[in-house]
Amino acid sequence: MTMTSPLVVASANEVRDVTFDRAMEAQIRGILKRYPDPGAALLPVLWLCQDRWGWISPGMMEAVGQRLDLAPAFVEGVVSFYTMYQRRPPGKYLLQVCTTLSCQLCDTSALVDHLKQKLNIDFGETSADGLFTLIDVQCLGACGEAPVIQINSDYHTDLTIQKLDVLLDQLAGQ
């Protein structure tokens, strides 16, 4: 399988105030054409921002709200409802460990213990070198290949501690 590429993560300063460049503006116009109501473009436009800057800052919510004619509070309400929108800058690799039953039956907790020890972080934290952020997530819908960890957008399945070590070392060396 191909190597997971690192996230491009903008610092909080870089995205305090946000404007959409010409390329993004073209993409937003394309998204708007899919729906009879501009508000429906909110989720895809937020995805566009997260793909570009790695997370969703208050400045982005403001800009998205202005572009789609939505109140900033409404946008924040939506962003906070969906777990995949990151409201603080993550590390370059977002380790999303599935902790639901089928993965747990296949010993996900051993992977979790190992990760926490190896990276010296708890769930919700980023390693000191800024490379890895560890979070627990609910069922990823790949239970037949448990245990599963999603790293950025890639699924890594049938994991063991050994496979995970190799993978993390490769990512860290990248």
Place this chain on the structure above:
Amino acid sequence: MTDPILLRARGLKNSRSLSTYQRLGGYSALEKALSTTPAEVIDEVKASGIRGRGGAGFPAGVKWGFVPRDTVKPKYMICNADESEPGTFKDRELILVDPHMVLEGIAIASYAIGANTAYIYIRGEFVDEAQILAKAIAEARRKKFLGEDILCSGYDLDVHIHRGAGAYICGEETALIESIEGKRGLPRLKPPFPAVVGVFGCPTVVNNVETLACVPHILEHGGAWFAGIGTERSTGPKLFCVSGHVERPGVYEAPMGITFREIIENLCGGMRGGRKLKAFIPGGSSAPVLPADLIDTAADFESVAQAGSMLGSGGLIVMDETVDMVWALENLLVFYAHESCGQCTPCREGSDWAVDIVRRIRSGYGRPGDIETLHRIARFASQGMTICPLGDAFCGPISSFLDHFGHEFEEAISKASSMPAKTLPILPVRSDRELFGR
């Protein structure tokens, strides 16, 4: 075993490509459908008896028939690819193996209900799968199976992908509709049903990926052919997703009515490590758990209901004799507490309280009245006390775990003072707890 229908392309080289799909007869059902009237298509699907594969099991043809014919409003078709029910991973498999089968189903269904726009709502985590679908849509447009004037019939259909962003509840059709509209995924009260007032206030049909993948086969071979597969009231082939303690977990296709014993012992190669079966959840985590002695139950909607559970999505979670059932219930409740959208008090509060109680029993701090309290929560949050079925979804596990494995809970409580705590892993309820901890 009969030849697979839905997974016929699994293992073929380039199974996702349009040329492979066409070589296997793909898109001929769409051509056939477009040469008949929408009413005839609906009648054929009604005759097949196909029931929704997303979990509820509502007859798909009947659902399509609810869409008003005489309205001036546009109509919308939605393919539900939000697949988030723990233990369920069949829609992902279908998309990975044969995306055009899903697209052809969407096109036929859209034609039947008179929709010119269809959305595929896919869970945000399925990034590769969304790209596969996007590629398939582009291919199908080039060959005029989608887009304007499909196969020179004068019928137009645009299919768009709408990615979710991490919310189990958006698999519920009205929450999904809210999410497409760009809002928080809070389920709506029904009625009005989506077939009358759906997305953007217009008539809308929401069907599961697997349901739609069956549609081309129904049109091609006829409703009677489909109805001849499976049992009398649960017709057709079904995808079973097996996870947990079996030798070969994965997605298997079998006719409705196959027994769980055949699935576990024949298809999956038996229990992992030769251990003994303790319990299984037959239809995704929301389905009540069943004990090992019900393994000869047939996997169809009626038989599973009679056994006290539901076929749901066909997600079979298998647990062997090593599993601590208090721990397993805690894990499931953590899921529901996390995924409750929060608009109905019984579900929002009940799910969190249930986690607390089961966690304390598991940690060795159980109290004598705890089981009765769990029963009370299950009564308080189920059967019409909430807007959507998420209340029932977490109460079913509570009641069934207590009914079949209550002795484990009682034993844990009776040993409470002498038992060392925290022998099993503890995972936090919410990973966004920094938000709640402030």
